[in-house]
Amino acid sequence: MCGLLNINMAYVNGTLIASYFICKRELWFMAHELTPDQDNSFLELGRFIEEDYYKREEKGFIVGEMKIDIVKQGDENVIIGEIKKSSRSELTGIMQLSYYLMRLKEIGIIAKGEVLIPKERKKIPVELTKEIEEKLRKAIEEIQMIIMEPFPPKLEKIPYCTHCAYREFCWS
Amino acid sequence: MSENIYIFSNGELKRKQNTIYFEVKDGNHKYLPVENIREIHLFGEVILNKDALEFLSQKEIILHFYNYYGYYVGSFYPREHYNSGYILLKQVEHYLDFEKRRYLALKFVEGAISNIITVLSYYRRKGINLESLDKINALYQNLFYQNTIEEIMAIEGKVREIYYSEFNKIIENKEFIMDKRSKKPPENQINALISFGNSLLYSYILSEIYKTHLDPRIGYLHATNFRRFTLNLDIAEIFKPIIVDRVIFYITNKNMLSSRDFEEKLNGIYLKESGRKIFISKIEEKLRTTVFYKKLGKNVSYRRLIRMELYKLEKHLIGDEKYYPLISEW
Amino acid sequence: MYVIMVYDINEERVNKVLKVGRKYLTWVQNSVLEGEITEAKFEKLKIEIKEIINPEEDSVIFYIFRTTKYTEREILGIEKNKKDNMFL
Numbered sequence: 165m166c167g168l169l170n171i172n173m174a175y176v177n178g179t180l181i182a183s184y185f186i187c188k189r190e191l192w193f194m195a196h197e198l199t200p201d202q203d204n205s206f207l208e209l210g211r212f213i214e215e216d217y218y219k220r221e222e223k224g225f226i227v228g229e230m231k232i233d234i235v236k237q238g239d240e241n242v243i244i245g246e247i248k249k250s251s252r253s254e255l256t257g258i259m260q261l262s263y264y265l266m267r268l269k270e271i272g273i274i275a276k277g278e279v280l281i282p283k284e285r286k287k288i289p290v291e292l293t294k295e296i297e298e299k300l301r302k303a304i305e306e307i308q309m310i311i312m313e314p315f316p317p318k319l320e321k322i323p324y325c326t327h328c329a330y331r332e333f334c335w336s
Numbered sequence: 337m338s339e340n341i342y343i344f345s346n347g348e349l350k351r352k353q354n355t356i357y358f359e360v361k362d363g364n365h366k367y368l369p370v371e372n373i374r375e376i377h378l379f380g381e382v383i384l385n386k387d388a389l390e391f392l393s394q395k396e397i398i399l400h401f402y403n404y405y406g407y408y409v410g411s412f413y414p415r416e417h418y419n420s421g422y423i424l425l426k427q428v429e430h431y432l433d434f435e436k437r438r439y440l441a442l443k444f445v446e447g448a449i450s451n452i453i454t455v456l457s458y459y460r461r462k463g464i465n466l467e468s469l470d471k472i473n474a475l476y477q478n479l480f481y482q483n484t485i486e487e488i489m490a491i492e493g494k495v496r497e498i499y500y501s502e503f504n505k506i507i508e509n510k511e512f513i514m515d516k517r518s519k520k521p522p523e524n525q526i527n528a529l530i531s532f533g534n535s536l537l538y539s540y541i542l543s544e545i546y547k548t549h550l551d552p553r554i555g556y557l558h559a560t561n562f563r564r565f566t567l568n569l570d571i572a573e574i575f576k577p578i579i580v581d582r583v584i585f586y587i588t589n590k591n592m593l594s595s596r597d598f599e600e601k602l603n604g605i606y607l608k609e610s611g612r613k614i615f616i617s618k619i620e621e622k623l624r625t626t627v628f629y630k631k632l633g634k635n636v637s638y639r640r641l642i643r644m645e646l647y648k649l650e651k652h653l654i655g656d657e658k659y660y661p662l663i664s665e666w
Numbered sequence: 667m668y669v670i671m672v673y674d675i676n677e678e679r680v681n682k683v684l685k686v687g688r689k690y691l692t693w694v695q696n697s698v699l700e701g702e703i704t705e706a707k708f709e710k711l712k713i714e715i716k717e718i719i720n721p722e723e724d725s726v727i728f729y730i731f732r733t734t735k736y737t738e739r740e741i742l743g744i745e746k747n748k749k750d751n752m753f754l
Contacts, residue, residue: 197422198420198422198650199420202417202418212710332636336647341752342752353688355688366747369688369689369701371690372702613753
């Protein structure tokens with residue numbers, strides 16, 4: 165792959181990809197180290213689920229700036245997993261994993277992905293498609309632009325706000 | 337067990353069996369649920385070792401220390417966990433740029449005076465003759481023409497002087513008489529209550545600052561002094577009338593305190609342990625009281641209102657939304 | 667929310683359960699703890715307890731109250747540990 169893209173992508177990590185598909189304002193906050201309220205009940209619950217439900221698996225792999233929840237050897241390929249609290253974040257999980265798969269592909273590792281929702285005993289297989297790759301490339305480009313903005317994107321009420329750890333920040 | 341613990345006894349605070357353990361000098365002991373505690377206020381003579389401090393730090397529990405007279409002396413503020421170099425730079429920028437600093441200083445005082453007016457208006461509606469309200473309103477109008485931080489502070493000082501002089505009309509219990517505000521030492525019981533209440537409020541706000549990205553050392557109204565916390569003093573101005581003063585009116589008018597709850601020391605009047613406990617119970621109750629927050633669309637406690645005030649400040653600093661102080665409608 | 671935790675645990679493990687419980691709730695008397703707790707912390711407590719107990723032999727019951735507004739507490743005999751006291 166071209167080196168230029170790699171340099172640009174160095175600023176993007178999985179969390180930013182996830183945020184991009186949820187809320188651009190959250191994305192901007194995340195990129196500026198404005199972490200959300202850690203006491204937020206939903207966030208706290210999510211953390212425990214991640215920590216405790218998958219104690220046995222090897223987890224928390226860091227590849228470059230990516231933090232992959234779970235890595236295990238499948239029958240043919242390596243399988244990487246992303247843990248989510250509920251189906252609500254299924255889609256963002258898919259995009260996040262696809263992003264990791266794409267990055268791994270670039271360094272010559274062919275892997276498969278799984279979004280894991282332990283609370284619902286769900287496992288969603290993820291494979292990298294041309295369409296998704298295209299979507300991600302566009303996302304990465306746009307993420308760079310949003311991050312460079314001097315101010316966060318304007319406040320907008322979306323359904324995600326209800327359970328968002330930034331809710332009181334945004335709506336104070 | 338409450339999220340805030342107040343230790344009046346003398347004893348030792350330790351880490352034991354992965355939780356906090358307090359051993360009273362007389363041999364009694366108690367395990368405290370470490371996962372549910374946010375802050376511990378220490379009034380008694382408490383022994384602590386490094387192991388305990390490390391554990392408290394890891395659990396992000398703040399310790400607030402008070403001296404023999406009930407004055408706030410300092411805090412054990414665990415290594416900051418919400419770090420944002422970005423916010424720090426913005427905080428400094430708004431301090432160094434005079435116009436930006438003036439704006440914030442002005443807004444804090446605007447909030448303070450507005451809330452004083454809210455409190456006084458409530459008692460005027462109840463039929464108390466508070467003619468000073470007009471004077472305060474005039475000073476409030478004047479506020480916006482002040483150029484320096486000192487001038488802004490002077491207006492606030494004048495307003496408070498008038499405001500405190502009205503306490504005698506609001507407080508029906510004639511055991512409590514206010515003449516003028518005296519701090520070190522407080523010369524009468526009302527002054528003792530104000531000093532104690534403000535001390536508590538400073539520490540509560542500091543605890544909330546800890547949960548944000550803000551650095552408590554950089555204040556705007558109160559000159560930044562890099563050895564002391566000042567941002568909590570700034571924010572406290574807004575909340576004193578609606579939290580501390582209302583608690584004072586409540587406990588005095590309900591006769592919950594008497595002169596037996598005070599003592600004279602070093603030519604000053606101070607609250608005794610019995611009085612402090614009554615005050616703390618009521619201020620805790622106040623902090624848990626909820627009010628409807630329109631923009632958020634739900635009820636929030638007064639404690640949460642403090643946090644949200646800090647969020648508003650952060651948004652102002654990053655250029656997201658201009659800061660306007662909380663003006664109580666309740 | 668407010669939780670009352672009651673347990674009946676094999677002697678071998680009973681101390682471990684008590685230790686975990688005390689991190690989240692206040693000990694009231696033998697085998698009983700209670701206190702205010704957030705939903706997330708309650709989940710965490712349950713996870714920790716599950717790791718200790720033997721589901722064939724031990725039993726832990728949680729009584730959960732959204733609010734304690736309509737409940738009353740009555741004690742006969744001595745109060746072994748003053749609950750919900752923020753003053754020490």
